Amino acid sequence: MIELREMPFDPWQYLAERQVSQGVEARSGAAAIFVGTMRDFNEGDSVQEMYLEHYPGMTEHQLETLAASALKEWSLDDVLIVHRIGRIIPTQPIVLVAVWSAHRAEAFDACRHLMESLKHSAPFWKRETLVDNSVRWVASNTPG
Amino acid sequence: MIELREMPFDPWQYLAERQVSQGVEARSGAAAIFVGTMRDFNEGDSVQEMYLEHYPGMTEHQLETLAASALKEWSLDDVLIVHRIGRIIPTQPIVLVAVWSAHRAEAFDACRHLMESLKHSAPFWKRETLVDNSVRWVASNTPG
C-alpha cells in the first residue's frame, strides 16, 4: 500500500493501528521497517522547516511501481510505503517503509532496496528554509 | 537498552511510547527495525504454542555485549533489543531490534547484523508444542 500524507504521522502508532486491522505481522513472521525523520540540520546549517514538493500522479505511480517490483523480486506478504508531502518541521517523520515476509533475509533485502530505490527515483524535492529565513533546494540525496 | 519480557507486547506501541519519552527518532534521522513474530507452523507442522527457555544472567549479558559491539562498530544513536521469554502463542512478537542513526546505511547494517548475531549467539531455546500436544525442541535456526 502507498500513501502520500499532507499531515504529520507517528509511524509506530500507524503500524500498531494497521496491525490491529490487518494482522499481517502475525501471519508473516518477519517485518523489516525503515523510518526517516527530518533533522534540524543539513549540510552544516540549521534548518527550521522544509517543503516537500511532489509530482501528483507520477509520484504515486512510481511508488506503486517500486512496491510491485519488490513484491515480484522477493517473497513478501505485504509492502507499505508512507511518505510526507508539503510543509515539514524537524522531528517529524518523512518516510516509512515496511515489509512483511516469512523470511527475515527477504524482509531486510526488500526494505533496504525499497528505500534506496525511493531515494533515487521517487519524484520528491526538498526545499529547506534555514533559520535566517533563506530558502534553498536540496541538490541531491546523500549516498547509502 | 536490553529487555527480556515474560508478557506479550506490541512492538509498535512499545516504540510509540518510547519515542514520546526519549525522542531519539527525532534526533537521529534514520531508524531501522526488525520484528520477529511467532507463526503457527514450523518445519511443515502446525504449532499451537512455544516455550522460550533462556539462561538467566548470560542471556542479558550476551545481548548487552551484542548491543555494545554494534554501538562500537557503527555510528549509532541508540540500540534497543526486546526479546520474549516463557510461553508464546502464534501471532505474538518474539523479538524487536531497533537501531537509530544519522545515516540510513549504518542503521540498516547494524539492525541486520544485530539480528543475525542474536540468532547465532543469544542463549534462547525454543520448545514447540504441536497440535497433537507432542513437544519438540527446535534444533537450529533457519539461515538468513
Add this chain to the structure above:
Amino acid sequence: MAFLLGAILNGILSIMLVKVLFFASLRERLGVGQVMLDTHEAISVQEVWQRSSGENVLPVNVLIAVNHTYSDAAALVQPGDEVAFFPPVTGG
C-alpha cells in the same frame, strides 16, 4: 447542447496538445511550471524541451518523464502526452 459541443471540442483540442511540466528548482529557474504545446504529430522529448523551455540544450542532470514514466531525450512524444522535466529527486 452548446455545453456538450464545447466539451467535445475541448477533448479534441487537448488531444493535439502536449502538456509540459517543470518541477522544483527547474521550475523556479525557468519561471514557468506548465506549458501546453500544440502539435499534430509525434515530436521528440528534445524538441519538447526546446519549444517549452526556450533553451536549446537539455541539461544532463534534468530527469524526464513521459506519462508518469521515466524516459529520455530521444523518446517520441504523441499529441495528448504529458512530459515532465525535473531536477534530481531528493525524497525519503
Add this chain to the structure above:
Amino acid sequence: MAFLLGAILNGILSIMLVKVLFFASLRERLGVGQVMLDTHEAISVQEVWQRSSGENVLPVNVLIAVNHTYSDAAALVQPGDEVAFFPPVTGG
C-alpha cells in the same frame, strides 16, 4: 554468631565449587539441570563435562560458557566459576 559462622563457611565452600548448568534438550537428555563440582584447583572444561555429565565425549555441537561468556573445552575453570553446556541456540 552461629549464623555468621555458617554464612562464612558457606562462602568458603562455594569458592571451592564449580557450578555446572545444562539447558534445553541437553538438560532433558542428561536428566539434570545443575551440578555442583567440588574442586580445589583449576580444571579444564573437558573435565568439568566428564565429571558433571558422566559422559566422556563432549558432543561437537554442545556450546560452552564460562561465567556467562562463550568458551571452549580446553579452557581452565577455577573454583567458584560457573560453567554452562547447551545445544545450538534458537532465539529471535
